Amino acid sequence: MKRGIFITFEGGEGAGKSTQIRTLAVAIRETGRDVVVTREPGGSPGAEAVRHVLLSGAAEPFGPAMEALLFAAARSDHVEQVIRPAVERGAIVLCDRFLDSSRVYQGVTGNLEPAFMRTLEKVAINGMMPDLTIILDLDPEEGLRRATARRGDGSADRYEKETLEIHWQRREAFLDIARAEPERCVVIDATRLPEEVAAEVAEAAYRAIERHDDETTEAGAA
Numbered sequence: 001m002k003r004g005i006f007i008t009f010e011g012g013e014g015a016g017k018s019t020q021i022r023t024l025a026v027a028i029r030e031t032g033r034d035v036v037v038t039r040e041p042g043g044s045p046g047a048e049a050v051r052h053v054l055l056s057g058a059a060e061p062f063g064p065a066m067e068a069l070l071f072a073a074a075r076s077d078h079v080e081q082v083i084r085p086a087v088e089r090g091a092i093v094l095c096d097r098f099l100d101s102s103r104v105y106q107g108v109t110g111n112l113e114p115a116f117m118r119t120l121e122k123v124a125i126n127g128m129m130p131d132l133t134i135i136l137d138l139d140p141e142e143g144l145r146r147a148t149a150r151r152g153d154g155s156a157d158r159y160e161k162e163t164l165e166i167h168w169q170r171r172e173a174f175l176d177i178a179r180a181e182p183e184r185c186v187v188i189d190a191t192r193l194p195e196e197v198a199a200e201v202a203e204a205a206y207r208a209i210e211r212h213d214d215e216t217t218e219a220g221a222a
């Protein structure tokens, strides 16, 4: 059976990832394809249990390495229970955050050892590298303003509460990943209207899906 495709969405707070994923999922489903929408931390029952521990800040006093291990544990469960089975049955999987969030939030702004982070990543994803990563790029000040407006009640989560300087470092770190892995990553300017962003997101996704379909057809014919 034809393998599916795995697309991840990354970026800072308030970049509009979930809106864009919903819009893209509707558009792809209209073409008759099986689409699975999921998110991290979470996406499987085991990982959702860990999500609560991470986002409530309950693990924060134990340090960034502890948090990185918990994100990796959640990711491993999510990959094996949800992502890999969906991709193997031919689905298009759209995931809100994945390994690049760990590289950026835990690795860069958590100051963890690159070798430790690489090992964790390898174990957590177990070969399930995204075929395409869409990075929604936005000025962090605007992103936090949007995240606060969306939430309404002023109760920021564990990660939204950090200083603006940290959010700027994260933006740069996502752009560094895109520069280092241009084959996998596409950066999209998220300051524009949602429908303009959606058009670019769809273009990047369809390009990847077509390329992937051509490759699997060629491999099948060979």
Ligand code: TYD
Residues within 6 Å of the ligand: 012, 013, 014, 040, 041, 055, 071, 096, 097, 098, 099, 101, 102, 103, 105, 106, 157, 159, 160
């Ligand atoms: P979430 O409420 O899902 O927000 P967002 O809309 O920003 O995705 O919160 C997820 C938070 O967890 C977000 O601040 C980023 C953080 N995170 C990490 O620090 N490391 C990770 O590996 C992942 C997946 C998320």
